[in-house]
Amino acid sequence: MPSEIIQIDDNLVLRTATIDDAEQTVELNRLVHGNPEKNEPSDDVAAWTADLFAGYNDAISPSDFTVVEDTSTKQIVSTICLMLQVWNIGGIDTPMGMPEIVGTHPDYRRRGLVREQFDLMHQWSADRGQLFNTILGIPNYYRQFGYELAIDAYGGSMTSLDLLKQVSLKDDEKLPFTARDAERSDAQFISDIYKNIHDRAFVTVVRNPKIFETELFKRSEGSAWNWRARILEKDGKPVGVYMYGLEKNDNRGIRVDLFEIDKSINWLDASKSLLIDLQNLGKRFKFEGEIRAEMFEFSFGQNHPLYRMYREPLGVEKKPYAWYVRVADIGKLVTHLTPLFETRLAESEMSGWSGEVRISFYKDGLQMTFEQGKLKSAISTGFIDRKDASANYHDLTFLRVLFGQKSFSEMREMYPDCFSSDHAMRTLQDILFGGPLPSAVLQVS
Numbered sequence: 081m082p083s084e085i086i087q088i089d090d091n092l093v094l095r096t097a098t099i100d101d102a103e104q105t106v107e108l109n110r111l112v113h114g115n116p117e118k119n120e121p122s123d124d125v126a127a128w129t130a131d132l133f134a135g136y137n138d139a140i141s142p143s144d145f146t147v148v149e150d151t152s153t154k155q156i157v158s159t160i161c162l163m164l165q166v167w168n169i170g171g172i173d174t175p176m177g178m179p180e181i182v183g184t185h186p187d188y189r190r191r192g193l194v195r196e197q198f199d200l201m202h203q204w205s206a207d208r209g210q211l212f213n214t215i216l217g218i219p220n221y222y223r224q225f226g227y228e229l230a231i232d233a234y235g236g237s238m239t240s241l242d243l244l245k246q247v248s249l250k251d252d253e254k255l256p257f258t259a260r261d262a263e264r265s266d267a268q269f270i271s272d273i274y275k276n277i278h279d280r281a282f283v284t285v286v287r288n289p290k291i292f293e294t295e296l297f298k299r300s301e302g303s304a305w306n307w308r309a310r311i312l313e314k315d316g317k318p319v320g321v322y323m324y325g326l327e328k329n330d331n332r333g334i335r336v337d338l339f340e341i342d343k344s345i346n347w348l349d350a351s352k353s354l355l356i357d358l359q360n361l362g363k364r365f366k367f368e369g370e371i372r373a374e375m376f377e378f379s380f381g382q383n384h385p386l387y388r389m390y391r392e393p394l395g396v397e398k399k400p401y402a403w404y405v406r407v408a409d410i411g412k413l414v415t416h417l418t419p420l421f422e423t424r425l426a427e428s429e430m431s432g433w434s435g436e437v438r439i440s441f442y443k444d445g446l447q448m449t450f451e452q453g454k455l456k457s458a459i460s461t462g463f464i465d466r467k468d469a470s471a472n473y474h475d476l477t478f479l480r481v482l483f484g485q486k487s488f489s490e491m492r493e494m495y496p497d498c499f500s501s502d503h504a505m506r507t508l509q510d511i512l513f514g515g516p517l518p519s520a521v522l523q524v525s
């Protein structure tokens with residue numbers, strides 16, 4: 081990556097980071113992501129930053145960080161990084177850039193330092209062919225940089241040990257599957273079995289054995305993203321996996337972020353094994369003094385098969401937050417996803433349709449041209465007069481439909497200024513964009 085140097089004002093310079101910036105960036109992140117009211121530094125974000133500078137995550141190196149330096153004090157006062165990932169949208173691998181660990185020193189806030197760095201990040205993202213950006217960030221803030229909350233994130237439920245105890249074995253009953261801690265050599269198995277997630281959810285993240293190995297075995301123990309895994313086995317053969325993190329900040333419990341099984345076994349047996357194993361795991365960590373193990377959280381969304389097998393033991397619903405999504409060139413992304421739209425059309429009442437779909441976002445627009453069911457072009461048009469539009473969505477709300485969070489019909493109910501030119505075009509919006517579709521995003525951090 082070429083080194084960037086942008087003079088922001090007399091004393092402030094925005095530039096690409098180098099390995100020499102590691103220590104200061106780590107310390108800045110320790111400070112800004114902590115809790116100033118309680119005077120608590122964020123050691124976990126500091127450890128995560130240090131890991132990234134050390135090259136633990138293949139998708140990011142020091143030159144993927146930007147820093148703003150106060151040249152009068154030689155102190156780094158603001159920073160961001162950009163992580164390359166591949167996400168899968170409806171079966172199609174799609175490169176994505178994720179800005180992360182966004183922070184400015186309290187003395188330098190509200191001077192546009194993050195805005196400047198986002199402008200540069202977005203340029204990097206376009207140069208690298210990333211077709212969209214996502215960030216899991218503070219409420220509303222990232223809308224000003226062209227993002228919309230458009231993909232569900234980390235919904236599920238929270239439960240207690242007492243509720244989990246409802247799942248137990250009868251005296252003469254054997255656990256369907258035994259469980260053990262994952263080992264490095266399981267990375268390939270975990271990666272293979274993880275692929276099932278792409279069949280179950282519309283938006284997912286592509287991972288390989290190396291990514292799992294890093295996440296599970298290379299990260300610093302205290303990193304903000306630190307997972308462990310348990311392997312479910314049948315007759316000594318791995319048949320399932322669950323990945324979890326310890327909620328050490330509040331010293332509360334265990335959060336399960338991923339649960340996948342081999343197609344040779346069923347979800348009822350696997351879910352029972354998971355829920356009993358979790359109880360034992362809680363006792364183990366409590367005994368070892370790692371956590372109090374009072375709370376168990378499931379963060380892979382309520383559309384997961386676990387929720388079709390059990391309900392009461394899984395406790396109260398945890399509403400999802402959402403991923404902010406930004407698409408710099410909507411025509412380019414839609415073109416990339418061409419097979420998705422052609423398949424949906426082919427499987428619908430409008431198979432083989434020819435015509436133009438003009439979608440207005442009021443200040444911007446998208447035109448999709450179909451010929452006998454084939455998507456011949458998808459282009460960003462700029463302004464489309466509402467009289468000429470097949471459908472209207474205000475501003476960035478279309479992203480919620482494109483990424484499957486809502487259907488057009490649902491948006492129509494929510495927003496009076498979301499509507500179509502006629503009934504057939506309304507139906508066509510629902511055909512082309514489907515929704516609502518479950519997503520299961522576990523980002524690579």
Ligand SMILES: CC(C)(COP(=O)(O)OP(=O)(O)OC[C@H]1O[C@@H](n2cnc3c(N)ncnc32)[C@H](O)[C@@H]1OP(=O)(O)O)[C@@H](O)C(=O)NCCC(=O)NCCS
Binds near residue numbers: 192195
């Ligand atoms: C949130 C944070 C990163 C913003 O950094 P910053 O350098 O002050 O941001 P900027 O000045 O570039 O923000 C751009 C705009 O947002 C405004 N803004 C800044 N912080 C804001 C906030 N908390 N709420 C609403 N608007 C805010 C700025 O005024 C600016 O608007 P303008 O360009 O119209 O004047 C910083 O407050 C911080 O480090 N907070 C603690 C860590 C954190 O929460 N990080 C984000 C994790 S997702």
